[in-house]
Amino acid sequence: MCTKNTSCTNAENGYGYKCTCSKGYRGNPYLENGCHDIDECEDPKMNQCEKICHNVIGNYTCSCPNGYHGDGKKGGGIGQGCTINPSHLKEILVGVAGAIIALLFSIGFLYYGHKKMKLIRFREQYFKQNGGLLLQQQLDEPDKTTKAAKIFSTKELEKATNNYHESKIVGQGGYGTVYKGSLPNDTVVAIKKSKLVDQSQIEQFINEVIVLSQINHRNVVKLLGCCLEIEVPLLVYEFINNGTLFDHIHDPKKSSKLSWKTRLRIASETAGVLSYLHSVASIPIIHRDIKSTNILLDANHTAKVSDFGASKLIPLDQTQLFTMVQGTWGYLDPEYLLTSQLTEKSDVYSFGVVLVELLTGKKALSFDRLEEERSLAMFFLSSLKNDKLFQIVEEVIVNEGIIEQVREIANLAKRCLTIKAEERPTMKEVAIELERLRAMANHSGVSSTNVNQEEMVHLPRERTDAYMDTSGIMNTGYTNSMEDHIMPEFSGGR
Template structure:
């Protein structure tokens, strides 16, 4: 049984090999086929006369050598005599002439053409006779048709040998006709002495006359068939390189316009048989007579074309075609031109080398800054967080230079102790704020990179979104979304704007800012202390939605710590007194600064102003004192009192007072503040009631440390690092006690 199985498998493999071999033979003829002809007809491939020399059965030609005269070729499937085969896709054959005798009998009415259809352009259906109609019809293969014409005349009006409608008529052939039947329909009184003829004939065929006497002696008419390969389009056929018919290298394929299949042509400038490998050969146009080139031109043959150029000592004549001898003066001019061109090449080459050197130097500088600013660390951090990669872009210095018009002074939005902010427009038309940070030493680079990573993870509607950064410059650049409506500071202290900032909007801004700070303190992966909460760092959009910005002074708090020891930094008037004394930075430092922001929203006064009396210079102190002395309504902004809910104003003021407690442990968390403010937004207007003035005194522990402060301003601010500012601030705090 095993032996039988092995024999069966070998037989299957042998049959498969024969099938593959047959397919190979179908696509190319055997080398033994050679040039084939039958009688006076040349038979090029894909046609052939013997096995292995033709593409498929529709291209098989039978050569009849039995006749005593010249051998005659026939289409094997249809038995039609072949008169000529053209590689342009035309096949000239003989088909029978249908004839209706006077006794109404008909002969030669049926013609079958194999798979090749009648040529629409080269043939006409012709009827010769009087008072008769003839039609060619087909009722098969789902493509039925009827077409024909009518000839009306009498026996005396027939114009012999012509077909202009008298005794003869012609009509075009429809597409796709591969077999047809000729039918006659007599009209009126029919002349009983003459026959009627109906046939398809090549238009303008040589040695073929339409004269009735000539037709009486003929049985066939020359007809042109359109032949094509296969049933596929070029696109479909090219998918199978083995069966694809266009084998020549310099050949093209075009779809048949008359029936299925496609044809092949040699490319322009080549000739031969495109169906054979190496069948398309270059045409040597230079061998043509006359030469394709003008006088004094030499012809150079090229693959598929040729080139004409002037012979040595001649040049192109611009006035006429051809060349004329070069004069000696022109030789000098040419030599001079060559010298000038050579000099220009040297200069351009030197300039290019210099440009390349400068460019490489510029790239090295950018790479140096990139590494110096922690670029490698940033990439490493981003690669470990796929979400950050998607949200953060590392911009090139060229992108941001173009966005800010080379950091034009007119694009500056503000300047502060932590950098300069520019307005810019990116290539995608996004308007952004570009912050040029100030980094004092290399020890801060890692902290800066950590801040960038954390900021990319912040996703809160009330925190300005960070788009990315640039590290190719001397100092790092941060790219934020641009907020259109300025800062809260401008809206409060610009008299033209303050009246537009209603109490409802102010409470909304306070609530949204509190929610953002609560988010930074508790909802991020590592708590963030802003450290510079002030009205100048709260931006507003067109809907007065608050956006907390400027994280230049912010610090990350490890999860295992509740406070950080840092150099005291901040803005005078907003600075936490406890932080000032101890240098211990906690989340409650932001709470104190937020309390000052709330006091500004309620009173419309700046956090610190040396234009006010000394006792009122510090808003936090004077605000708490006003509550203690039951004169809150005297310091609140007038239009807020007029439009606000008095009870609501008192409650919000008490929240601000709690935020301004001198000891951090006595202050609420930002989450508690946000929750209380959200609840107060829904209060209805109530009458004025008593104000809780119970406060708790807290003593300060003074120390002699060095600090960095900012003097608040809405547009610009400056940084000062001197002890006199600290003394002034502590003096104001002591006055509040």
């Protein structure tokens, strides 16, 4: 009765026999084809393979995957199971490492992309916040005669200054830091990073950038453009390569080479700029921080007035403003200091101190001197009163033997330093007087008493053809200033 894939055995308890399915089969051994193959690979209890199980008729076999060797069976004995080949292990490690690197790269790429997008959004925000749209609109106006103002990107200026490296710093002051940079066209520029920006004055700031960038005045540092993509706008100027007037006056090696004619020309050029700001500009401007560190000199010792960071517009219907006192000790108008009342005569006083610096070679304020000599302006006026002028005049000037011209400049400086502002001359009057004295110096054989007014009318004027026009609350000009100070607000101001 035993059919296919069965085995027949004698009965254990008497006569007859019994049928059982062969090993690897199960079913009813008494039926035709009643025993069928068992798939040991599907039965966890029967499957003893570690890796790969292959079912065969009546049995199963084990094997190892590529890169492994062994019988593929569980057990852990010698030769049993699957052991990885050394070469394959290396491939796996390389693959895992590559996957990790790819994962990290993907994460980094996503992070960098997110950060870059965030930075772009910030730059767009600052660009709008700093008046970039207004500036762009004004530059695109069809009636503009020039489009000299350029809007620089942060990348351009970072590259120009080697990411604002310390070695690129050429000046630091109360209003910011100045870096020397080089643009791709090899143009050397000065880049000023201001410390603060007044958001309420953005429109005036943009107007000023527009106007100053279009001015080509030989005695004003030219503004080339700005960058508005960061919180505090950057301003880009032409680079003046010969330092400040302060350096040339107070460095013994340089001051000995600064002749009387050169000093007089520098004073005349500076006065001409201030005269223009006060009298000729469409809206008068008070510089408010005239000092020797804010007068730069080029290779030919031509004066370049800079650092308009404290300047103020004077509306056409006003002659004075009440402001927070701002300026530099030693140059500060005492009447302005006491009353907070800013007028054009405040610049006159500061310029008077610069004149005295040119005459004496002494610093405007020095605590190394005796108490009565600390303030150069007061010391000068005292010396003049006591007829000791030539005891304090720079030796190199005395040696040139131009005594009368020195006296006239000293008297002009005295008038500029008058305590009462209303008694001081205007910058226009100062500029005319300096031009007269300069013409006399150029005609060294003619004394001041021999030059009549008719002759003076026909003398050449070198600075009346190109002047600066500005607009807006000023925050421009770069400085090599050594001592910038912001004065506290006094009760008289508002």
